[in-house]
Amino acid sequence: KDAEALAEQLKEVSLTIATKVSATGTIFGSVSNIQIAEELAKLGHNVDRKIIFVKGVKEVGSYTAIVKLHKEVSVEIPFEVVAEAE
Numbered sequence: 001k002d003a004e005a006l007a008e009q010l011k012e013v014s015l016t017i018a019t020k021v022s023a024t025g026t027i028f029g030s031v032s033n034i035q036i037a038e039e040l041a042k043l044g045h046n047v048d049r050k051i052i053f054v055k056g057v058k059e060v061g062s063y064t065a066i067v068k069l070h071k072e073v074s075v076e077i078p079f080e081v082v083a084e085a086e
Helices: 002-010 033-042
Strands: 015-019 061-070 073-083
Touching (some): 002 073, 015 033, 033 073
Parallel strands (some): 015 073
Antiparallel strands (some): 061 073
């Protein structure tokens, strides 16, 4: 039930992650589950980074992270990767 309650809260969440990018829009490094967890924490959602799954984010754009709260409960969290303001 706790997982389902958290899933309901997370369904409303959409994140924007600012990161350093090259002139061509390629990210230096990649966006990881740690950054997703940090952004969620800023919004008051303490989610263990170990249950956040992100696949190959290498450039600016829209992506989806999957948070596996329980064997049967997972939530997709959309996030936008943008260039960090200098």
